[in-house]
Amino acid sequence: MHITPFASEDISVSHIEESAASxxxxxxxxxxxxxxxxxxxxxxxxxxxxxxxxxxxxESKPRExxxxxxxxxxxxxxxxxxxxxxxxxxxxxxxxxxxxVDAIVELVGGLDPPGSWVRRALEAGKSVVTANKKLIAYHxxxxxxLAAIKGGHLKYGAAVAGGIPVIPGLEQGMAGDRIERIQxxxxxxxxxxxxxxxxxxxxxxxxxxxxxxxYAEADPTEDVGGFDARAKLAILxxxxxxxxxxxxxxxxxxxxxxxxxxxxxxxxLGCTIRQVARAEQMGAHLAATVGPMLAPLRSPLAWSxxxxxxxxxxxxxxxxxxxxGHGAGGHPTAVAVVSDLLALAxxxxxxxxxxAPASIGTEFEVPHYIRFLVVDRPGIVxxxxxxxxxxxxxxxxxxxxxxxxxxxxxFVVTVEPCKSxxxxxxxxxxxxxxxxxxxxxxxxxxx
Amino acid sequence: MHITPFASEDISVSHIEESAASxxxxxxxxxxxxxxxxxxxxxxxxxxxxxxxxxxxxESKPRExxxxxxxxxxxxxxxxxxxxxxxxxxxxxxxxxxxxVDAIVELVGGLDPPGSWVRRALEAGKSVVTANKKLIAYHxxxxxxLAAIKGGHLKYGAAVAGGIPVIPGLEQGMAGDRIERIQxxxxxxxxxxxxxxxxxxxxxxxxxxxxxxxYAEADPTEDVGGFDARAKLAILxxxxxxxxxxxxxxxxxxxxxxxxxxxxxxxxLGCTIRQVARAEQMGAHLAATVGPMLAPLRSPLAWSxxxxxxxxxxxxxxxxxxxxGHGAGGHPTAVAVVSDLLALAxxxxxxxxxxAPASIGTEFEVPHYIRFLVVDRPGIVxxxxxxxxxxxxxxxxxxxxxxxxxxxxxFVVTVEPCKSxxxxxxxxxxxxxxxxxxxxxxxxxxx
Numbered sequence: 007m008h009i010t011p012f013a014s015e016d017i018s019v020s021h022i023e024e025s026a027a028s029x030x031x032x033x034x035x036x037x038x039x040x041x042x043x044x045x046x047x048x049x050x051x052x053x054x055x056x057x058x059x060x061x062x063x064x065e066s067k068p069r070e071x072x073x074x075x076x077x078x079x080x081x082x083x084x085x086x087x088x089x090x091x092x093x094x095x096x097x098x099x100x101x102x103x104x105x106x107v108d109a110i111v112e113l114v115g116g117l118d119p120p121g122s123w124v125r126r127a128l129e130a131g132k133s134v135v136t137a138n139k140k141l142i143a144y145h146x147x148x149x150x151x152l153a154a155i156k157g158g159h160l161k162y163g164a165a166v167a168g169g170i171p172v173i174p175g176l177e178q179g180m181a182g183d184r185i186e187r188i189q190x191x192x193x194x195x196x197x198x199x200x201x202x203x204x205x206x207x208x209x210x211x212x213x214x215x216x217x218x219x220x221y222a223e224a225d226p227t228e229d230v231g232g233f234d235a236r237a238k239l240a241i242l243x244x245x246x247x248x249x250x251x252x253x254x255x256x257x258x259x260x261x262x263x264x265x266x267x268x269x270x271x272x273x274x275l276g277c278t279i280r281q282v283a284r285a286e287q288m289g290a291h292l293a294a295t296v297g298p299m300l301a302p303l304r305s306p307l308a309w310s311x312x313x314x315x316x317x318x319x320x321x322x323x324x325x326x327x328x329x330x331g332h333g334a335g336g337h338p339t340a341v342a343v344v345s346d347l348l349a350l351a352x353x354x355x356x357x358x359x360x361x362a363p364a365s366i367g368t369e370f371e372v373p374h375y376i377r378f379l380v381v382d383r384p385g386i387v388x389x390x391x392x393x394x395x396x397x398x399x400x401x402x403x404x405x406x407x408x409x410x411x412x413x414x415x416x417f418v419v420t421v422e423p424c425k426s427x428x429x430x431x432x433x434x435x436x437x438x439x440x441x442x443x444x445x446x447x448x449x450x451x452x453x
Numbered sequence: 454m455h456i457t458p459f460a461s462e463d464i465s466v467s468h469i470e471e472s473a474a475s476x477x478x479x480x481x482x483x484x485x486x487x488x489x490x491x492x493x494x495x496x497x498x499x500x501x502x503x504x505x506x507x508x509x510x511x512e513s514k515p516r517e518x519x520x521x522x523x524x525x526x527x528x529x530x531x532x533x534x535x536x537x538x539x540x541x542x543x544x545x546x547x548x549x550x551x552x553x554v555d556a557i558v559e560l561v562g563g564l565d566p567p568g569s570w571v572r573r574a575l576e577a578g579k580s581v582v583t584a585n586k587k588l589i590a591y592h593x594x595x596x597x598x599l600a601a602i603k604g605g606h607l608k609y610g611a612a613v614a615g616g617i618p619v620i621p622g623l624e625q626g627m628a629g630d631r632i633e634r635i636q637x638x639x640x641x642x643x644x645x646x647x648x649x650x651x652x653x654x655x656x657x658x659x660x661x662x663x664x665x666x667x668y669a670e671a672d673p674t675e676d677v678g679g680f681d682a683r684a685k686l687a688i689l690x691x692x693x694x695x696x697x698x699x700x701x702x703x704x705x706x707x708x709x710x711x712x713x714x715x716x717x718x719x720x721x722l723g724c725t726i727r728q729v730a731r732a733e734q735m736g737a738h739l740a741a742t743v744g745p746m747l748a749p750l751r752s753p754l755a756w757s758x759x760x761x762x763x764x765x766x767x768x769x770x771x772x773x774x775x776x777x778g779h780g781a782g783g784h785p786t787a788v789a790v791v792s793d794l795l796a797l798a799x800x801x802x803x804x805x806x807x808x809a810p811a812s813i814g815t816e817f818e819v820p821h822y823i824r825f826l827v828v829d830r831p832g833i834v835x836x837x838x839x840x841x842x843x844x845x846x847x848x849x850x851x852x853x854x855x856x857x858x859x860x861x862x863x864f865v866v867t868v869e870p871c872k873s874x875x876x877x878x879x880x881x882x883x884x885x886x887x888x889x890x891x892x893x894x895x896x897x898x899x900x
Contacts, residue, residue: 177621344628
């Protein structure tokens with residue numbers, strides 16, 4: 007067969023596209039092929055974030071991005087009149103997945119059916135942008151592998167801390183460090199509740215206010231129980247500590263046990279209380295916990311107010327880097343989504359950070375705050391200090407503020423850094439005392 | 454001519470490499486060619502940052518990166534024994550530029566000769582990673598264009614705020630927003646000096662201490678005069694506000710005029726003083742200033758201590774995002790450099806943020822703090838308030854703290870938001886009064 011230069015060009019392109027080994031080149035040539043046309047995008051989910059994404063695309067008109075499809079269940083009730091006229095509104099996911107879009111944006115949340123849409127899109131060589139922390143926490147490794155094989159890309163900058171570029175920062179700006187610790191305020195609902203409680207309001211009242219303002223769900227368990235934050239922590243652990251963990255191994259502690267009394271005592275100790283998600287690599291030992299903790303008032307963690315998020319990344323070489331801002335809400339999350347789409351359109355690959363499966367513990371050797379609520383009688387302090395002494399736990403301070411009634415008397419013991427397991431055994435011994443009105447509350451004290 | 458599949462492969466590759474129009478594909482095929490070998494790197498400059506980069510590469514052993522050359526003037530005195538045995542140490546820049554390295558890391562600083570090395574490396578299709586804020590502030594647009602034409606990449610995450618991933622954050626995580634304002638503490642030397650002055654020490658003493666600790670140069674003008682910060686601000690303005698500005702158009706104000714008295718008065722106003730670099734797009738008006746400003750104690754800007762850096766980016770959609778951490782020093786800056794190298798090795802493109810040339814003004818309509826130092830006599834306040842009234846500037850407060858001598862009496866007037874030009878005219882009128890011991894000091898008050 008004779009070939010002309012023109013024919014050779016045809017052959018070269020088809021050769022490249024068909025070669026299984028040249029996924030990278032194939033991706034590049036696909037991009038090349040659409041150099042002069044925008045990335046075609048399908049939105050899956052047109053709720054708060056989805057409509058914010060559409061709003062930004064309509065207002066900012068990035069020439070690289072073209073919204074072509076919107077999928078939602080019962081899409082008719084979602085339809086708006088301000089999107090570009092060509093947009094196809096559909097409640098048929100299969101139809102949208104079978105279309106010629108280059109990327110889908112998954113904003114429905116939860117493992118199923120979004121997981122299967124994402125998988126099918128990646129199987130078809132499309133790229134996926136998602137804000138779905140649960141899907142990424144549980145299946146991120148597999149989905150990334152699938153994307154790499156099929157030549158598409160998976161991006162999830164919106165899955166953790168919404169509008170704060172923690173994930174791009176870790177991937178693109180801190181991959182050169184060896185990250186030793188992450189501490190984050192990753193759940194805006196908890197931060198709103200706890201920062202409001204600082205003012206003296208009790209949990210139930212603040213929760214009701216948060217629900218009224220749309221900051222908390224009718225069933226707030228996912229947030230206040232720490233399940234949302236632990237999924238996000240698992241994602242950050244993979245990118246920062248380079249470990250693949252099963253989120254279920256992180257046992258979260260709810261913020262529901264915190265009372266206004268605790269904020270009073272915390273303040274006397276120069277602290278406030280925040281829901282913190284925390285992971286640390288200490289030699290071979292990997293620890294991760296999520297729950298309410300005492301944060302010093304001079305720590306950045308104490309600065310975050312309202313629904314703000316904050317992440318502190320501690321690098322072996324670079325020291326502490328703090329990110330803070332609006333971690334949730336339609337517009338901030340949509341910024342992360344649109345930024346991921348722009349990165350896709352510009353062919354900006356993720357920096358693949360290698361990670362390995364790891365098992366986690368919950369033992370941090372940190373100081374603890376323990377609050378007791380008792381019917382006052384002689385011998386209580388002796389019994390408690392005795393139980394702590396038996397576990398070789400050193401007491402730092404015993405604080406009893408005036409003004410509380412003796413039949414429901416709160417007081418606090420703080421202890422020097424000790425293993426959580428030792429403290430647990432000590433508290434097991436005293437929690438059965440008949441003077442105890444509630445189980446003792448122990449919280450990690452951050453330093 | 455007959456071709457076999459093998460021959461067609463050859464043709465397809467050479468076709469791609471030779472096509473001037475396919476720079477993107479060509480870059481991809483070059484990467485493809487070195488998929489199985491690491492990125493070969495030459496370090497230009499083996500000072501604090503350069504040796505930290507080498508140290509991280511030796512300790513972390515990223516398989517994607519291979520340090521092959523080190524260039525330094527009088528390289529013999531720089532040579533260390535802990536780098537890999539194969540490294541070529543050279544004081545001949547031409548030789549290193551002519552070698553087979555894939556990327557050069559330019560850490561020498563200044564416009565010349567580093568500018569010509571960077572340009573020659575890019576001309577040759579190599580990639581460049583640099584921490585050179587001056588080069589990028591003055592020539593970044595041209596150099597990026599050159600890189601794009603030749604198929605290489607230019608990365609400069611280390612040029613602003615060292616170890617804090619502000620540039621990756623803006624490019625990869627916030628490109629979807631419309632950034633309206635940037636406020637930054639971009640110079641660690643100034644922040645060290647001013648945060649130490651908070652404790653009551655005078656400028657000269659703190660500067661001497663900073664010089665002794667290596668935080669300030671023997672000639673500190675570049676830092677305390679604001680020239681370093683303005684170069685960084687110009688870079689951030691391009692990425693955040695999407696404007697190409699001539700750094701020389703930003704007239705910085707030095708921190709040398711600040712005294713311990715000003716910290717005293719600032720504290721009474723609920724503020725502290727920081728060197729802030731600030732730029733804002735207000736409709737068609739683009740403003741940028743660098744200099745000491747009053748920052749409220751509850752503002753993140755006031756939290757930064759010592760040599761820390763901080764950047765607050767305000768997005769139209771995402772609101773405020775705060776980045777803080779170690780902006781300088783060998784290790785933090787080296788983290789940014791190594792991260793950029795990893796991004797190159799993974800083929801992670803920059804998200805090209807479009808920008809257009811723009812002219813800047815210095816008018817922010819903000820409140821001002823004005824400190825006078827006078828020989829006390831009747832009529833001074835009347836004259837000052839009269840001059841302000843003529844420019845229609847409203848006074849917010851007049852504060853005179855007790856305990857200062859009448860022959861060198863400091864007092865402060867704060868004014869409501871007003872144009873800098875109006876204030877300048879008012880102060881022109883009073884600064885010639887014979888009671889004035891020094892020129893009145895006016896500072897922007899951030900809100």
